[in-house]
Amino acid sequence: MDPNQAPYSSSRKRDTGASDFSGGGGRVPPNALEAERSVLGGVLLENDAMNVVLEELSREDFYSEGNATIFDSLSSLFREGQPMDTVTLRETLVSRGKLQAVGGDEYLLKLTNTIPTVANIQAHAKIVREKAVIRRLISSCHEIAAKGYGDYGEMEEFLDSAERAVFDVAKARARSPYEHIKDVVLRTFTEIHQAAERGDRITGLPTGFRDLDDKTAGMHPGDLIIVAGRPGMGKTAFAMNVGMNACVLTKQPVAVFSLEMPKEQLVRRLLCSEAKVDGNRMRSGQLWREDWPKLARAAGTLSELPLYIDDTPALSMMELRAKTRRIKSEHGLGLIIVDYLQLMRSGSRNDSREQEISEISRSLKALAKELGIPIISLSQLNRGVESRGNKDKRPQLSDLR
Structure with missing residues (x-):
């Protein structure tokens, strides 16, 4: 049979x-x-x-x-x-x-x-x-x-x-596809409105931060860049600013894989940053009259960016590889941002979480080299940095969770 x-x-x-x-x-x-x-x-x-x-x-x-x-x-x-x-x-x-x-x-x-x-x-x-x-x-x-x-x-x-x-x-049935930011902006802007009614020496890809670009000459194909910090230190905000700057300055598509934050929350942050509007007022619907023209201009700017967002939780390395290859073949791709490393799965069995994180890091580096683009991966630092007392608190590789 x-x-x-x-x-x-x-x-x-x-x-x-x-x-x-x-x-x-x-x-x-x-x-x-x-x-x-x-x-x-x-x-x-x-x-x-x-x-x-x-x-x-x-x-x-x-x-x-x-x-x-x-x-x-x-x-x-x-x-x-x-x-x-x-x-x-x-x-x-x-x-x-x-x-x-x-x-x-x-x-x-x-x-x-x-x-x-x-x-x-x-x-x-x-x-x-x-x-x-x-x-x-x-x-x-x-x-x-x-x-x-x-x-x-x-x-x-x-x-x-x-x-x-x-x-x-x-x-388990749900599959969160990547989405052009224009669609997310429209949905997010509608939510904001409803809340209101209720009450060059650069040789690589520029980050948009002059001092950083001067020191690194930009982000280069095959680079795996780890941005590490303790929770609440602004890792996501920094990475998204880099991604937006790359889109604006080079017109190259950027793919963001947000494993922690939903698309709408991410876009809300981007709108606040671009429009220079207070995030607390936006969340509570207490926007001022002068905020609306700023938000409208920010929404228009964001909608035109070649920025793609995927918020699939617990993304495996194999899924990330498949999604990025597809985005590159359909739209082109200049930069990948992963937020953040410890929320990913390697897709293979490992004896320890440390081994799995190491395997994910190696796989990200291999993917950056394969696609010929830089990858920014955010990472959490453990409490070892804070427990050093008056000693040097500069992060070390061993501080990565």
Whole structure:
């Protein structure tokens, strides 16, 4: 029997949440095997399509265990910068002892021979993900029903846990795409209005800070620049000023990955800074009459900047790589800003968080070199700086969290 046509295994039920309801007659959970094969075959035919696929799918989204294993192997090749074709995929599967488990050489050839085009790969990936979400929802509802038939405890706690289970499925479904700042400015400006009604020696990319540019000659392709500081010291404000200056002075697109702050909050800060308007007045809706022309001009200025914002939380290194490659291919890219380092995931298993942070830093440096652009990564400093008493408090590498 073809492993990729086989009934859903118990291990995949645990991975994707595809348990049946009791009394469901053993019905097969929702799936889209043809779409799964189309996605995998499309990546083998056109490696760049992996950037699109990784924005939509993870291993657990595949219904077929064999297809999930193939996706996992392709992800490893992608992460290592290796070509993805039937030869390299076969070698990876053989090294893992998984070739026969996925259907052997015959199935690998089938993946590429039955895919006429990769034009619809994103649509097919969305179908795969949609079926995975439904399976997870079925699983959550099954668990709620089982608990309801048994000892569900306090009613309020039971309702809360049921609501949280369904919410977690919806939250996992969300994918926060990058967005042109013009769209965020319009949305943010509307919120501000509603609140008011209720009451050159530079050889690299310039930062816009003259003294800093004089000392560094700007930010250069392949640079990984760590901006570290204790919480509340203005790291985000500084990085966003650098990003805006780069946009204005060079007209090059800048991508901001805000893992901590929502897009709207970030744009609100930018509007305050650009318009020279007090942020507290803006948040409370207590704007002065003379503030509005300033905000209107600031909104117009920001909307014209080639600035893209992504606020996906807990972004993995693989997701960041896929998103930045896609932005560069579609719009060009001159600078990446990551806020901040410790909120990222490496995507691989590590014995310690310190090792994971080191791996993320190395991966960011490799990405800067690959794309030929500078990357600014913000980082938190630990309390070691403050505990030195009267000693030199200049930050050291060991002070990075």
